[in-house]
Amino acid sequence: MNLELDHIFIAVTANAPEAELLTNFGLTEGTPNQHQGQGTANRRFFFHNAFIELLYLTNAEEAQSELVKPTHLFERLSQHDQSISPFGVCFRPQAHNQRSIPFRS
DSSP states (O other): OOEEEEEEEEEOSTTOTTHHHHHHHTOOBOOOEEETTTTEEEEEEEOSSOEEEEEEESOHHHHTSTTTGGGTHHHHHHOOSTTSOSEEEEEEESSTTOOOOSSOO
8 A cells, every 4th residue: 555645733832823934934724623522623734735734732631532542642732842742744545445554553
């Protein structure tokens, strides 16, 4: 299976005021998204085949649920120190009909 970049995310502070840096740079902001049940929300900047996601915590309880816990999003979004990377890379299958990936996720 071949994978391609879907998006990168950057852990930011509430409501992602950091987005202003990207708009001042000349990027156009797309629609924001609230991740129901995940305890996060985002602001997004789209490109031809990928996007940058500024991701922030909105509900600590949801982000620590058994369903979301394996992603470690709560730790990444609630601890802003040098021990945790604020960056994440997300991939998608290159062929849209592929359903499995070559590694555990």
